[in-house]
Every structure is written in structure tokens, then in C-alpha cells.
Amino acid sequence: MAVEPEFDKPVTMVKALNEALRRSLDENPKTLVMGEDVGRLGGVFRVTDGLHKDFGEERVIDTPLAESGIVGTAIGLALRGYRPVVEIQFDGFVYPAFDQIVTQLAKMHARALGHIKLPVTIRIPFAGGIGAVEHHSESHEAYFAHTAGLKVVAPSNPADAHWMLRQAIASDDPVVFLEPKRRYWDKAVLDPTGAPALGLHQARVARSGSDLTLVAYGPMVKVCLEAAEAAAEDGLKLEVVDLRSLSPIDFDTLEQSVKRTGRAVVVHEAPVFLGMGAELAARITERCFYSLEAPVLRVGGYFAPYPPSRVEDAFLPDLDRVLDAVDRAMAF
Amino acid sequence: MTVDSTAGAPTTAPAHGSPADAGPPELVQLLTPEGERVDHPAYSLETTPEELRSIYRDLVLVRRFDSEATSLQRQGELGLWASLLGQEAAQVGSGRAMRPTDYAFPTYREHGVAWCKGVDPLNLLGMFRGVNHGGWDPNEKNFHLYTIVIGSQTLHATGYAMGITKDGADDAVIAYFGDGASSQGDVSEAFTFASVYQAPVVFFCQNNQWAISEPTEKQTRVPLYQRASGFGFPGVRVDGNDVLACLAVTRWALDHARTGQGPVLIEAFTYRMGAHTTSDDPTRYRIAEELESWKLKDPIERLKAYLVREGWADSAFLESVEAESEQLARRVREGVRTMPDPDPSSIFENVYAEGHALVDEEREGYLAYASSFVGAAAEITDGEDD
Ligand SMILES: Cc1ncc(C[n+]2csc(CCOP(=O)(O)OP(=O)(O)O)c2C)c(N)n1
Ligand SMILES: [Mg+2]
Numbered sequence: 001m002a003v004e005p006e007f008d009k010p011v012t013m014v015k016a017l018n019e020a021l022r023r024s025l026d027e028n029p030k031t032l033v034m035g036e037d038v039g040r041l042g043g044v045f046r047v048t049d050g051l052h053k054d055f056g057e058e059r060v061i062d063t064p065l066a067e068s069g070i071v072g073t074a075i076g077l078a079l080r081g082y083r084p085v086v087e088i089q090f091d092g093f094v095y096p097a098f099d100q101i102v103t104q105l106a107k108m109h110a111r112a113l114g115h116i117k118l119p120v121t122i123r124i125p126f127a128g129g130i131g132a133v134e135h136h137s138e139s140h141e142a143y144f145a146h147t148a149g150l151k152v153v154a155p156s157n158p159a160d161a162h163w164m165l166r167q168a169i170a171s172d173d174p175v176v177f178l179e180p181k182r183r184y185w186d187k188a189v190l191d192p193t194g195a196p197a198l199g200l201h202q203a204r205v206a207r208s209g210s211d212l213t214l215v216a217y218g219p220m221v222k223v224c225l226e227a228a229e230a231a232a233e234d235g236l237k238l239e240v241v242d243l244r245s246l247s248p249i250d251f252d253t254l255e256q257s258v259k260r261t262g263r264a265v266v267v268h269e270a271p272v273f274l275g276m277g278a279e280l281a282a283r284i285t286e287r288c289f290y291s292l293e294a295p296v297l298r299v300g301g302y303f304a305p306y307p308p309s310r311v312e313d314a315f316l317p318d319l320d321r322v323l324d325a326v327d328r329a330m331a332f
Numbered sequence: 333m334t335v336d337s338t339a340g341a342p343t344t345a346p347a348h349g350s351p352a353d354a355g356p357p358e359l360v361q362l363l364t365p366e367g368e369r370v371d372h373p374a375y376s377l378e379t380t381p382e383e384l385r386s387i388y389r390d391l392v393l394v395r396r397f398d399s400e401a402t403s404l405q406r407q408g409e410l411g412l413w414a415s416l417l418g419q420e421a422a423q424v425g426s427g428r429a430m431r432p433t434d435y436a437f438p439t440y441r442e443h444g445v446a447w448c449k450g451v452d453p454l455n456l457l458g459m460f461r462g463v464n465h466g467g468w469d470p471n472e473k474n475f476h477l478y479t480i481v482i483g484s485q486t487l488h489a490t491g492y493a494m495g496i497t498k499d500g501a502d503d504a505v506i507a508y509f510g511d512g513a514s515s516q517g518d519v520s521e522a523f524t525f526a527s528v529y530q531a532p533v534v535f536f537c538q539n540n541q542w543a544i545s546e547p548t549e550k551q552t553r554v555p556l557y558q559r560a561s562g563f564g565f566p567g568v569r570v571d572g573n574d575v576l577a578c579l580a581v582t583r584w585a586l587d588h589a590r591t592g593q594g595p596v597l598i599e600a601f602t603y604r605m606g607a608h609t610t611s612d613d614p615t616r617y618r619i620a621e622e623l624e625s626w627k628l629k630d631p632i633e634r635l636k637a638y639l640v641r642e643g644w645a646d647s648a649f650l651e652s653v654e655a656e657s658e659q660l661a662r663r664v665r666e667g668v669r670t671m672p673d674p675d676p677s678s679i680f681e682n683v684y685a686e687g688h689a690l691v692d693e694e695r696e697g698y699l700a701y702a703s704s705f706v707g708a709a710a711e712i713t714d715g716e717d718d
Contacts, residue, residue: 041545042615064551065482065543093481096517110693132410134465135480273690302694307679309411309462314676314698324701 010187014094017047017123017179019066019166019192021085025055028083031169034069035087035123044089044145045125074120075105082120084122085169091126092135098143105174106149117172121165126154127219127269129182129254131309137256139270140305141218142156144176145247153200154178154276156221158188159206161242163196171200178246180219203250209237210327212263215254215280217243220267220317235246238326246276252311255281255287262293265325267317272300294332296327341494357555359601362576364695367637369576376578380447381644387575388639389653390424391632392443396657397453400664401443401460404609409668410460414441418573418605421631422538424448425578426506426600429586433503435474437489439537441477449475451624453660454667461676483509490522493531493589504532504590506582512543513698514559515551523563523597532589534582535560535597536571540604545617560597572602573631603629625665 011019024031030072032053033048038063042049052060059179063070074084086095094101101122109116113228128137139170151173155161161179168175182327198204206221214224221242228238232238241257264284266277277298299317307315360372363452375445400414405413415425425449430436436445445457450473459478466477479485490505496503513519514537526533537556541548549557560567566588570581578600585596604624607614613681638646680695 036543037545039545041618044544044611061548062550065512065546066515066517068517069515095481131461131462133412133462133480302679302698303688303690304679304683304694305465307676308459308464308674310673311676312704313678315679320705321701 007192009265010189011158012156012160012185012187013155013179013313014045014047015210016162016185016188016190017165017192018049018051020050020162020169021048021107022054022216024083024085024169025051027272030081031046031083031085032059032061032077033087034063034074036063036065037088038062038087042248043087045181045237047123047179047184048087049250067093068093069121071097071100071105071120074122075100075108075118078118078120079116083121083169085121086121087286088122088124088171090132090136091124091138091140094122094124094140096121101144101150101174101176102197103111104149105148109173110149117176118278119169119172120174121168122175123177123179125149126178126183127180127182128306128312129219129269131312133309134148134306137302137309137312139268141176141178141246141268141274143268145276148279149174149199150247151175151245152178154180155182155243155244156206156216156218156242157185158186158241159190162190162192163198164200164244165202167196177198177315178220182219183222186222189284197255201250203244203253204242205239205253207240210238210261211237211239212237212265213241213257213261214322214326215241215243215264216268216285217246217276218268220269221321223317223322224267227326229317230319230325231326236326237329242330247323249280251283251287254284258284259291260287262291263329264288264292264296265322266296267299267322267325269301269316271303272285272298273303275300294329297329299325334513350571357557357587359571360577360581361571361574362580363574363634365573366591367634367641369638372577372580375398375577375580375584377576377583378676379576381639381642384639385634385645385649387424387428387579387636388632389656390444390447391575391590391635392653393660394420394424394447394533394659395632396661396666398443400661401457402606404457404665404668405460405678410457410610411462412460412609413610415606416441418603418631419540419600420444421571421635422536422600422602422717425575426508426536426582426598427443429579430506431503431586433474433501434586435476435489435492435503435505436474436508436610437485437492437505438478438508439482439510439513440478440480441510441585442451443506445506446475449473449545451475453664455670457664458671461668461671463671469595470520472686477553479706483513483518483522485509486513486519486522487525488672489533490526490529490531490595491716493526493533493595494529496532497529497592504534504589506534506536506586508536508538511537511551512542513537514556522564523595526595527563530573530592530594532592534585534589535595537599538580538602538676539599540602541622542608542614542618543613543638544602544608544612547618555599556664557597557599560595564716565595565597567599570602572600573626573629574633575631575635578592586668607621657677717718
């Protein structure tokens with residue numbers, strides 16, 4: 001099948017992901033795409049648009065409505081030599097599959113003493129900000145990152161989404177691939193014929209600065225970049241580190257950054273309590289203790305269920321809340 | 333699509349025989365698509381003209397409410413709407429079969445059941461507008477909150493029914509779910525528990541032929557009602573666009589359940605006439621002819637034809653229902669437009685029944701942070717005034 005060459009203009013994250021799936025299906029006949037409504041409909045976000053038509057229903061599979069079944073059978077297919085890429089329709093619907101992911105997928109390689117591999121990629125549109133009803137806006141990355149045996153990544157922009165998905169599918173470990181759904185329609189330039197600039201688990205310094213390091217991933221990278229832009233007007237130079245990978249975490253890049261700036265603020269949508277920020281703050285403190293001018297601060301969601309959409313703006317970290325934390329960190 | 337099975341004449345054999353008997357699926361019908369009243373040996377139904385008019389009114393009002401909600405979504409007043417268009421008979425028939433003390437566990441599409449249980453339609457719109465996640469007291473009308481996570485509520489319904497048995501009460505429960513939901517593990521587990529404990533629960537599956545873009549064939553190779561036999565309880569397929577059949581079969585099933593004979597699975601064979609929700613575009617996956625063929629089976633038209641033919645509904649009656657439905661639409665429109673946004677601090681309310689120190693701390697922090705903006709805004713205004 002021919003890969004469409006329409007990448008002379010910026011493309012959306014949806015298109016970038018679609019192209020990653022397309023190339024992965026094209027390159028390896030063992031790659032499968034499976035999930036609810038991923039076939040003819042092309043997925044509710046159209047990430048799998050056209051794949052069913054081009055690769056057929058043997059490769060792009062509309063499954064029964066059962067997440068435990070989707071992940072459980074993906075494990076079986078992987079054991080038989082396939083490379084399933086499953087789509088969970090929304091973050092809040094991964095929980096029926098949580099058992100399969102945590103008790104089976106994550107542990108099987110170790111239990112078999114390394115004799116079997118589980119190259120399963122679980123794509124999940126995650127996090128909030130799109131005005132949806134409940135269970136459509138959850139940030140559950142910490143649950144997965146807390147589980148040894150799973151790799152967890154969350155791109156923030158179209159190019160990363162593309163390359164990271166291809167790398168995740170190529171990985172011999174199970175990867176939970178979190179797609180920031182509110183950024184699905186952001187556009188950027190992408191050359192899918194090139195090569196990825198970074199390894200799947202490397203962080204990127206998305207903006208350089210010398211006064212403080214903002215640490216984010218997925219949907220919050222954009223908010224942090226905007227905060228850095230706004231702070232620059234006040235003469236503050238904020239560095240932004242886009243983590244990209246949540247397990248493993250590229251602590252070397254983080255350490256280098258914070259040792260230079262002396263301050264760090266971690267930003268995510270998930271509740272602060274026992275979120276990724278807790279681990280990040282602890283590790284940064286351990287690695288950079290003598291360079292720190294202030295405690296590592298965290299900005300995130302509250303310890304409450306994700307609220308109804310008309311008040312989600314109060315729940316989600318925004319420019320003001322990030323800058324508020326920056327001010328507090330700078331005041332030390 | 334196996335649409336053929338709705339077209340036939342009423343069946344004569346009991347509809348919940350052994351599925352191993354094979355043959356085409358049986359379909360209980362009391363009112364044909366043309367509005368012909370027919371009898372069924374296993375499910376009889378006595379109705380007065382008065383009652384039939386009242387059923388007709390329910391169907392029309394529920395459809396009008398639903399179409400108003402769809403319009404409100406288009407106008408930006410709601411974030412999303414899941415229309416029940418085409419499923420009015422399944423919902424009103426089963427909803428009316430319940431006693432006030434019977435409990436319903438809905439999905440997100442059971443607006444017609446809510447209506448029959450006496451829930452104010454405006455309450456249903458809060459979560460679709462984005463001002464709450466439910467917004468009514470489930471115990472007030474014995475109508476549980478809408479459940480979005482597919483299939484979950486079937487277990488809650490079963491547990492509730494187990495409690496009824498423990499109480500020695502003769503209430504019953506209806507668990508609503510869809511054809512897609514039938515694939516969820518939770519639904520199979522609910523069947524198992526209900527069967528093992530002979531719980532007084534009726535599993536009411538609206539097979540509207542679609543789970544978003546996936547036709548029922550993607551979920552099952554046997555007619556869904558036949559699933560029940562493997563779990564050890566009866567299953568019945570009813571014409572879901574025939575409100576009388578839905579009423580009669582559900583009444584029978586509730587009676588079966590509340591008299592200690594255990595659960596029943598009802599498959600209401602119907603059709604989702606609209607999009608899955610307002611976010612969906614069904615032209616991507618289904619053909620127009622299918623929709624057209626189902627239009628001929630419209631649940632409201634057939635009851636109307638019957639009422640008119642029998643001389644039980646004159647134009648004055650039909651017009652009065654029409655007028656009442658417009659009134660309802662107006663009330664809903666105005667109610668939604670004036671529905672207040674919640675205070676952001678409500679995020680911290682009702683997280684726990686007994687309170688929680690961290691929630692309290694974060695609430696304080698949030699309020700202090702929010703008031704710093706009020707102060708700052710005031711300062712700026714003061715400055716400008718000076
Ligand atoms: C556990 C879970 N998975 C996926 C979804 C997304 N989803 C919402 S409705 C739906 C289809 C449901 O189909 P069906 O059960 O037939 O009910 P219908 O919408 O037709 O009334 C899906 C897949 C969900 N809400 N919950
Ligand atoms: Mg359905």
C-alpha cells in the first residue's frame with residue numbers, strides 16, 4: 001500500500017498518529033490494530049481513519065465491547081507472535097482491562113524468565129479539557145507507571161506522537177501510550193520519512209531557561225511553554241522539560257536542568273496527591289539537593305473526582321496556577 | 333443485519349423455550365407495525381382506551397423532550413446528548429410495567445424510563461450540560477443515576493435485587509443495558525449472580541442494532557435473548573417498537589422475578605434511529621435504507637393508527653397531546669438555559685460522606701487562591717478609578 005505524501009503542510013496529532021499506525025502496519029505484517037469502533041468508523045477521534053479500508057478487517061479489528069477482552073486477547077495474540085496495538089476508547093474505560101494489564105501483561109515476561117515477549121501497545125486518549133461528560137477526562141498515568149513491567153509514555157505534540165508511537169509499537173515491552181486528547185487537533189510539521197530525534201524514553205528540553213525548570217508531559221507541556229512565554233515578559237527565564245516518558249523517566253536530563261536552574265515546578269493534570277509529581281519531586285531532591293534554592297513544588301488536579309465540564313477549568317492547571325507556583329518557588 | 337425477524341406474524345410458541353430448538357428467533361408482538369392488535373398466547377394484555385391514550389401521551393412527550401434536548405445541544409446549551417429516538421416504546425413499555433417501589437438501573441439513554449418513574453426531565457440534562465455528574469437523588473423515584481461505563485450497572489441492579497430478597501420484600505429491579513454492553517464481563521457476571529441467587533432482577537436489553545459503529549453481529553452469534561438459557565433463566569425477544577408487547581412482557585417478567593422465580597432476560601428488538609450521540613456521524617458506517625425500513629416500524633405511529641382506527645383518539649385528543657408536548661419542550665428549553673453553573677468550590681463537596689482532611693485542606697487552598705484574584709481584580713479597578 002502507498003503511504004500518502006501529504007506532509008508538506010503541518011499535520012494534526014490525529015494525522016500524525018494515524019500515519020504512525022499506517023507505517024507500522026505496512027512495515028510489519030504482524031502488527032494489528034484492535035479496539036471498539038476502530039474499523040469502519042476510524043475510531044471516535046478518527047485516529048484509525050482509513051486503516052480498515054487499506055489493511056482489511058484481519059489487521060484492523062472492530063472488537064466486541066469489552067476492554068478486558070481486548071487486552072486479554074491482545075496478550076494471547078502477542079504470545080502467538082503478533083504485535084497488537086489496542087485502542088481504549090477513553091481513559092475512563094481502561095479499568096475493565098486494568099486486571100489484565102496489571103496482573104498479566106505487566107508480569108508475564110518476568111514470570112516466563114524472559115522466554116516470552118509481550119509487545120502490546122495500549123493507546124489511550126487521556127486527560128481533560130474537552131468539555132466531556134464523566135469518565136472522559138481522567139489522568140491515570142500514575143496507576144500504570146506504578147506497575148513494574150509496563151512502560152508508560154505521553155507525547156505532547158504531533159511529531160513526538162508520531163515517532164513515539166512507532167517506537168512503542170516496535171518495543172518488545174508492553175507500552176501504555178497516553179494521548180493528550182485536548183491536543184489532538186494541534187498542528188505541527190512532521191516528516192514521517194525521517195528518523196526520530198530522540199529515543200522513546202528520553203526527555204526533551206522544550207525551552208531553555210536559567211531561573212527555574214518546569215517539568216511536564218502530555219497536555220501540560222503547552223501550558224508550561226505558554227507560562228514560560230508569559231514569565232519572560234517579566235524577565236524570568238523558565239526552562240521547560242517535556243518528560244515524554246513516565247516509565248522509565250529520563251532523570252539525567254532532569255538533573256542537568258535543575259542543577260543549572262536550582263528550582264523546579266512539576267505540572268500535571270492528575271491530582272497532586274501521590275501523582276507523578278511526588279516521585280519527580282523526591283528524585284529531583286535526592287539528585288539535586290545541594291543545587292536547590294527552593295523545594296520542588298507541584299501543580300496539578302485536586303483530590304476530588306474530575307469535575308463536571310462547566311467547572312473543569314478550575315480543576316485543570318492553567319497559566320495562572322503555574323505562574324503562581326513559579327512565584328512561590330522564586331520567593332524562597 | 334437480521335432485521336427479518338421483526339417482520340413476521342406473532343409467534344404462537346412460548347418465546348422462552350429452549351434456544352437449542354434453533355429456528356428463527358421468536359418475537360413477541362401485540363401491535364403490528366400497521367397498528368393491528370394481535371394476541372399472543374403467552375403474554376396477554378388487558379388495556380382500556382384511557383390507558384392506551386395515556387401510553388400514547390407518554391410516547392409523544394418523551395420523543396418531544398428528546399428532540400428538544402438534541403436541539404439544545406446543537407445550540408450549545410448541552411455539551412452532548414444521547415437520543416432515544418426510535419426506542420420510546422421499549423422504554424415506556426418497560427417503564428410503565430414497574431411499580432413505584434421497583435428500582436430501575438439505567439444506562440445513559442433511558443430518558444423514557446426516567447419519565448415513567450416520574451423523574452423531572454430537566455434533571456436528566458444536568459450531566460449533558462456539564463453542571464453535574466447525575467444530579468438527582470436515586471432513591472426519590474427509585475431511578476438510579478445514569479451509568480456511562482458500559483455494563484457496570486447490571487451488577488448494581490443484581491446486588492440491589494439480592495438485598496430485596498434478603499429483606500423479604502416483593503419489589504423487583506430492572507437492569508437496562510444495550511446490545512454492545514452484552515459483551516462486557518460485568519454483564520455476564522450479573523447474569524451469574526442473579527441466577528445463582530435467584531435475584532428479582534429483569535435484564536432489559538435494548539438491542540438497537542448498534543453499539544456506536546458496530547452492528548450487533550460484532551457482539552454475538554446467537555440472538556441475545558438466548559444467552560439467558562446458558563445461565564439458567566428465561567429469555568424473551570420482544571418487538572421493542574411495540575409498546576404493548578414491551579409492557580406485557582416486562583410485567584410478566586417483573587412478576588416472575590418478584591415471586592421468587594428468579595431473573596429474566598428481555599431483549600427488546602428495536603433500532604437507534606439517530607446518531608449514537610450528538611458527537612457521532614452514522615453516515616460513516618450505516619446505510620440509509622436500513623433506517624428507512626425501520627421508519628415503517630415507528631412505535632408511535634402504530635399506536636396512533638390503532639387508537640384512531642378504534643375511534644379512541646380524536647383530533648382534539650391528538651392536538652392536546654401535541655400542545656402539551658410543546659409546553660414541555662418550552663419548559664425544558666427555559667430550564668436548561670437558566671440552569672446555573674456550579675460554584676467551582678463544589679468540586680470539593682461530597683467527595684466523602686465523613687469528610688477528609690486532604691480534601692478540606694485543598695478546598696481552603698483553592699478558596700484562598702481564588703480570592704487572591706478577586707482582590708487583584710478589585711485593586712486594578714480601584715487603580716483605574718483613582
Ligand atoms: C466500559 C466502556 N467502554 C466503552 C465505552 C464507550 N461507549 C459508550 S456507548 C458505547 C456503545 C454502547 O452500545 P450499546 O451497549 O449497544 O448501547 P447503545 O449506545 O446502543 O444504547 C461505547 C463503546 C463506555 N462508555 N464504557
Ligand atoms: Mg446498542
